[in-house]
Amino acid sequence: MVSYDSDGVKFSIDPSNDTDEYRSSVLRAPKQPLIVVPERLLNTTMPIFDSSLVKESDSDILHQHNGEPLGERIRVTGRLLNSEGRGLGGQLIELWQANAAGRYRHAVDDHQAPLDPNFTGAGRALTGDDGTFSFLTIKPGAYPWKNAPNAWRPAHIHFSIFGRAFTERLITQMYFPGDPLLAFDPIFNSVRQERVRNRLVANFDWEATQEEYALGYRFDIVINGHLGIPLEGQ
């Protein structure tokens, strides 16, 4: 949505909706160009979500049922940052994902893989003062989709971030390092610039790995901390 200016080259951070390799976009991507207006005309402060809406335990996706879910336990930690690298505290983060077998708890998901009675796959958290967040979950499975013959989505976790201003709102996906399916995924590759695309791939993290319990992954999320600050010259 927002242009990024680096070395005199302007490009869009966000993928264009006009991406035919992603079949669902063909009938849904607008054909007319977006009308570009000054950010100040669209911007408004976002509501503040506080601890009355989000419990500490909402970030533990392993313990929402009577038993423990099947799969590889992971801890996903990271920081929510603005584009100047400052941590953003008190921000709502929502997360959802498929289970270890690659199946979503959703009526429309007809993938022939088992549901897990002990796994819903949804969590949320408020970031700490320095922007940190930490979720305990299982590694989602890859799953087939009908975008093309024998197409499979790489394992991913969906993230939703509100930000402080309307123009900071972000929904994105976190991928896992070294996944061979990334090279073939039109959604991941819709982000054309490699260095921007790599923002979507978590890093394996010993620090976040919990001995004899869960592997750690680090996923920092950077939202466009504009609030009217021009991008040029940064």
Added chain:
Amino acid sequence: MTIPTPSQTIGPFFHFGLEWMGEAGTQLAKRQHSITIYGKIFDGTDQPIPDALVEMIHHSIEGVQFGRAICDPTGKYCFNTAPPAQDDGAVIQLRIFARGLLQPLVTRLYLSDTMDEVLESVDPNRRGTLVATPTASGFCFDIYLQGPKETVFFAW
């Protein structure tokens, strides 16, 4: 400057992760003065899309109003909200997330065709796509992603 994280599609299977906020939205309906805005979102074949998420935001005299609506199986979304503050131009901003959209679409719902700086920047022939229709049950605002009635969407 750190490279920001790019957008990815919400996909078709978000309901179990995002519908929890519904209760926060319905509190708005208990307000003494509220308005209803509703509509459907249509794809390039004029079929309503049943798997979109719509978020709205605007100012009222009570402050920032935010709402989240998940389209029902017929493709309808609906918000009950406080009337927008008059000095805010009676505008409600909408953001649409859906399978097939790699980045969400931002549009503006005008309760009347009173001109403002944003509307002035839109081709006069397309301004009508941003003005809601008053009905017996509120304000109807259908959104067309493609075609001759394609709604105006904004970037910054």
